[in-house]
Amino acid sequence: MNKFLLSCFIAFGIGANAQITVNENFEGTLPSTWVGSGGYTPASYSGIYTNAGCTGTDNAYGVLLFTTTAASKTATLTYTKPAAITANGKQIDIKFDYQIDDALTNGSTGALTGNIIIAYSTAATGTTFTTLSTIPYNGATSSCQNITATIPEGLITGDFRLRITATSTSANNNNGNYVFLDNISIIQQVTAVPSCTILSSPANATTNVPVRSTLSWPNVANAQAYILKIGTAAGASDVLSTTLTTNSYTPTAATAFPQNTLLYVSVTPTNSLGSATGCTETTFTTGANAFSPYCGPLVSTAPTQTAPIKSVTFNGITNTSDNAATTIGTFNPHESFVNTVFAVNNNLTTIPFTIEGIALANNGWASTIYIDWNNDGDFDDAGESYFNTTATMNRTTTVSASNIATFTGNITVPSGVSVGQKRMRIKYNFCGTVIHNALSTPCSDVGNGQAEDYTIDYKQYLAVNDINKDGISVYPNPFTDVLNISDVKGVKSVSVSDITGREVKTLAPATELNFSNLNAGLYIVNLKMEDGSVKTFKAIKK
Ligand SMILES: [Ca+2]
Ligand SMILES: [Ca+2]
Ligand SMILES: [Ca+2]
Ligand SMILES: [Ca+2]
Known part of the structure; x- marks a missing residue:
């Protein structure tokens, strides 16, 4: 389980209202209306957990229940209605998801048993609660379980608290379990259709x-x-x-x-x-978006604890950034270097790279590469993602004395890529033994890491002898129908062979040679010079 807690700025829950309306999915820090207590100490074993939620790669409120003492095997999460919200006396419908995980992965040595208890109080403080429902659990849940409960009309007219208690009744004290809560809603029924509201931020115009x-x-x-x-x-x-x-x-x-x-x-x-x-x-x-039409700009979920990328070397060309960084801190989470062009000839099937990032020792770090090879404005097509799964991740726990983690490798170019400029995104982030959400997709925001965007110029490979030493060249290459010769002075005749050496066409010298009747493919263009020499070029017809 990932213990790297993230900060977030998103506030949840509806404020001043004539009824209680709470929707809490724990996608940030724990709101002040919720207070957790109990469970295994230290307190870092309760709170918001990443990658523990019930709807994909989200967050949940979690607590570890463990050890021999009863107090360590009981924990509560309590919602207290703010004074600004007026309860209207109507029925309250309660829903939430829970999941049980085996903390020590030793489920075979004893069952994970306990209860989830839902209770409410009509007092703002104190220990008097009325139990609504007790839900026993037995063993880890393979998926999130949904619970509903109802407080009847006429009871909640003033102060209100809802308490969810998780207990462990496992007889085996070596066994510990996590209880995760997510997607809690507390909805009081309404008395009238609402009136209008209007966007307040950003201000009109x-x-x-x-x-x-x-x-x-x-x-x-x-x-x-x-x-x-x-x-x-x-x-x-x-x-x-x-x-x-x-x-x-x-x-x-x-x-x-x-x-x-x-x-x-x-x-x-x-x-x-x-x-x-x-x-x-x-x-x-x-305003403008430097990353359009691609997803972005990516932001950081830990903006003051960003570990920047210091250099990217791609096909032997290096771009250095955040060069003065010596440790994590506040950095631009998503840098645009789309004017930095890494040239790659299209005869390469693998491309070497090196990525260096600032890192902290005793943590894992990983990097991913995304390239829009088919130029459709996204990075989600086959062959466009590299190292972005747990099975394929490029991860290290080795950090140099100067706080640098280094990743090297090669990426494979998918077949059928056309020449031209391509967008590339490099991502780098803290990463446990499971690929971090920040790295697993090109569009996910970073947390304790950084993204950088680049341009690759995927070029038609031309052998050295395709540009003659005395300056004559043929262009464009590849060509569609017409191939140009830069200089025909001294050229006696032109012949064209296919790659087997078979002559397929002969022409008089001209600066524009029309090959519209040739099939697509690679051809050898021979310029027979008046002095008896022959200049040879390779040209590709599209
Ligand atoms: Ca959640
Ligand atoms: Ca950087
Ligand atoms: Ca694409
Ligand atoms: Ca696509």
Whole structure:
């Protein structure tokens, strides 16, 4: 289990409201409305865990239950209703996911048994709770289990706390288990259709808005969710149409707003009784995105603990960056070096590379490479990802005395790649024995690492003798129908052979030679000179 805890800026939960509406998926630090306690000490064994959630590679609240003492085998997570939220007395529906993991991978020596207990209190403090439900568990769960419970109407009219208790009743004290909680919702039923709200940030008509800016708006009474629509024309939703249980939205690298675009935004509060009508649209205009059309810019989930890439050497060409860095700190998490061009001839089937990054000892570090070989604006096609799975990862725990981790290797060029410029993305990050989410996809944000984008110029290979020493050349190469000769002075005749040496065409000298009747392929062009010599060129017809 990855113990590298990440910080995050995203706030969850709906604020001032006429009913309790909580949706918590633990994709950040633990909100102040939630307090965990108990479990195995030290306290670092309870809190937000990465890669432990119930919906893919997300986060969960987790706790380790372990050792002989009863206190170490019981833990609670308690939600306390803020004073700004007014309970309306209606029924409360509770839902959450849980997962049990074997902490010591020794499940064969004793069962993981215990209970998950849901209870509520109508007091803001104290120890008086009413138990709603006790759910026993027995053994690790292979997937997340869903729990629902209901507090009937008429009970929650003032203060409110919800407590989830996890206990371990395993008789085998050598056995420890993790209990993970995720996707907790506490939804009080509503009394009326909500009224409108409006985007408050960015303010109406703001320009040069970064493409991954957070949009936010005031909560309104009775809202249980908000329908957010973003379009490139008034009333349109061609950029985004989604329903959110939060009063903010932040795009990911893959869903960044289009750059340099005027956008129209509406936010419509909704609940189980209906939606607000006629909510006012606002606008903002985005700034440039150095990574467009590719996903990005990537941000860091640990911006003050970034380990930068110091150099990338690709096919023998080196780009150095963050050269003064000697340890982790605050660095640009995603650097654009798309004007740095690594030339690669297309006769190469493997390309050598070296990546150096700042690292801390006693941790694992890994790097990945993504290349858009088919030039379609993404890195998700076959053969475009390198080292981005646990089975294939390029990982090291070796850190030099100057805090540098070094990765070397070769990447294989997929077959059928056409010549031309290609985008390349290098990612580098802290990495345990399982590939880190920051590295497993080209668009995932980094955490304790950095990404750099480059351009590869994948060039037609020309042998040295294809450019004659006295300066005569044939171009373009490859050609479509017409091949040009740079200088025909002194040329007596032109003949063309295929790669078997068979002559397929003879022509009079001319600066433009029309080969439209030849099939695609490699040809040898022989210029017979008036002095009796022969100059030979290879040319490829497309
Ligand atoms: Ca989660
Ligand atoms: Ca760098
Ligand atoms: Ca692609
Ligand atoms: Ca694609």
